[in-house]
């Protein structure tokens with residue numbers, strides 16, 4: 001089966017998105033459906049939202065397969081991915097499901113059980129997604145896997161230490177995997193969004209400079225993936241600022257962050 005679209009070289013006609021019920025994942029599903037993807041495989045937990053999204057993408061001409069699953073069940077996640085890779089052969093897999101926690105309104109600190117849950121979703125489930133789809137892609141000799149990190153991966157933010165660390169893990173993992181698998185024809189991309197309108201973003205404390213709409217983020221992500229860019233980071237000014245914070249002395253970056261209203 002050839003899962004690429006003849007109108008646009010390399011266009012993935014079958015796209016699998018985890019966390020499709022959320023702001024960015026949902027916008028990505030619609031973006032790919034509107035761009036002509038033939039099949040979308042959409043995962044989330046919220047079955048009502050999954051159905052709404054399936055209807056919307058279906059109306060745009062895509063065939064939609066949905067899967068309600070908690071990605072913290074890593075064995076179930078990997079078993080489902082192995083199955084769906086056999087039956088549908090997704091050409092692009094976006095590991096997007098994620099959660100955020102913070103240190104609380106009075107800076108009381110992160111709850112340990114919440115930290116474990118976050119690591120299960122943001123790190124272990126992302127790695128499990130890669131391990132779930134990689135065997136089929138290696139067998140085929142091609143495929144694309146995009147991992148959703150964050151600009152918070154450049155320099156940890158005081159409100160969200162575990163989240164920042166989890167996104168740094170995903171960034172580093174994706175970069176290493178890109179180099180490790182390129183010779184087998186498998187593309188890895190790391191997506192580093194800044195602030196994008198979504199429930200997670202609204203729930204997050206602290207300033208939100210350069211806030212983007214989710215559909216704009218989805219457009220930029222799709223184009224970046226089409227061009228197989230190693231890192232798809234946006235918006236430009238915030239990306240540059242966060243990158244610079246990561247290379248200067250941490251005492252100085254900490255001072256700047258405080259002046260900007262982080263960690264107050």
Ligand SMILES: NC(=O)c1ccc[n+]([C@@H]2O[C@H](COP(=O)([O-])OP(=O)(O)OC[C@H]3O[C@@H](n4cnc5c(N)ncnc54)[C@H](OP(=O)(O)O)[C@@H]3O)[C@@H](O)[C@H]2O)c1
Pocket residue numbers: 018019020021022023024025043044045046047069070071072096097098099121148149150151192193194195196197198199200201
């Ligand atoms: N929005 C931002 O400003 C921003 C910035 C940088 C990076 N990101 C990253 O972008 C990705 C998407 O986030 P978003 O902003 O779209 O947030 P969101 O609207 O809160 O969506 C999060 C998605 O993850 C899914 N999810 C969470 N826990 C899950 C679990 N245990 N099992 C299965 N699915 C689970 C949710 O599914 P259900 O709702 O169905 O449970 C939902 O689809 C995340 O990885 C996030 O870290 C977001």
